Amino acid sequence: MKRAVPSVATATTTLSLASVLAAHAISQADLARAIGLSSASVCLIVKYGRLPVRNPADVWRRVLDCLAARGVPSQVLQALQARNEVDPARLQPGEVAPEAQKPTETPEEESMLIPKPALTLQAVEQFRLHLRNPFEGEVQTDADMFTSGEIAYIHQAAWQAAIGGNMVAVVGESGAGKTTMLDAMRDKIVRERLPVVCIRPSVAAMDDSEGKGTPLRTADLYTAIAYALDKKARVPQGAQQRSQFVRELLEKSTLQEHRHLLIIEEAHATPTVTLNQLKRLNEEMRLGRQPMLGVLLMGHPELEKKLTRHDVRESMQRASIVRLGPLESHLSAYLQHRVKAAGRALDEFLTPEGVDELRTRLTVQRGGRSAPLSMLYPLNVNNWVTLCLNTAAALGAPRVDRDVVRVAQPDVLQAEG
Secondary structure, eight states: OOOOOOOHHHHHHTOOHHHHHHHTTOOHHHHHHHHTOOHHHHHHHHHHOOOOSSSHHHHHHHHHHHHHHTTOOHHHHHHHHHHTTTOGGGSOGGGSOOSSSOOBOOTTOOOOOOOOOOOOHHHHHHTTOSSOOTTSSOOOSGGGOOOOHHHHHHHHHHHHHHHHOOEEEEEEOTTSSHHHHHHHHHHHHHHTTOSEEEEOOOOTTBOSSTTTSBOOOHHHHHHHHHHHHOTTOOOOSSHHHHHHHHHHHHHHHHHTTOEEEEEETTGGGSOHHHHHHHHHHHHHOEETTEEOOEEEEEEOHHHHHHHTSGGGHHHHHHOEEEEEOOOGGGHHHHHHHHHHHTTOOGGGTBOHHHHHHHHHHTEEOOOTTOOOEEOOOHHHHHHHHHHHHHHHHHHTOSSBOHHHHHHOOHHHHHHHO
């Protein structure tokens, strides 16, 4: 049956490039072949009104020529042009990015931390991911864990807190790998039966002020240490008695050749007074010259700012601060490691250009003297790759290439889903 074509008046009432294509039975694939672009690039034009970065004016002219050749009335073409839906002159500077691999600049430093997407059934089928998505899930074995020289150095610094009784602060953005590192350490202790006692005070609902949550007090630290060493301990209420009680427990355990590591997660929310007490606790709990208690702080970059404040100078002078940074130049190696651990190859999923574009997409050049903002943290990279796999499957692209990364829009896909 021949498809009815709406009148010009009807078409221009709800005019958009997508509606014009639909009204004249022109598929995106037809348009892509006619103007010589990939399906991903055409989807970018049709759905989001964004032209390719090279020769946008010429691409728009070819779109209009294609529509005219397929019988779209001149009035509709004029109205479409007048609306300037994808007129290059109306694009924002950040959208017309250079082809060279430079950080994308956006006026609002768009949020690049996205919610964890689920693989679509279409992506599962296309990329044969029925059993396992290499870019999803926690690190469960040593084979899954990616390491570099920088990461190995930070792991060693954390170990010095455990075996050397040092005070170490590991700082990193959400998803940088702090929990992964901590899990690996605890797994090694259990697997190799190392004589290290990990003490982890609860940080659920912890904050540095009463108004926002429950501050972690010094008394909580003593109680956590006591219960880790003796689950039936009756901790004294008085400060002096409590301190002496914990010291005696630590001395007894140390004489049994145990090491002790006090781990404070979400340490950026620790009150400054408690941070200072941690330093004193680390210094005071010694058996002769031997430290009996190491301290490992794990937190967001706000922790480093807090430790460099004047009122926390006692801890600042004692703590070694190490930083888990973004993957940066290790992005490709990280992705290759993830897929290799799953028995796959990276080129089954992403092209080299796709990896480069992902690096660009997750880096913002902030201008002036400010350093570029990179969100190439493992968890965020995993989420974006999964999103790009879904996008590639939706567009019919065989792999995630540069165009697929550019067209991937988490908010749009969620709305359509």
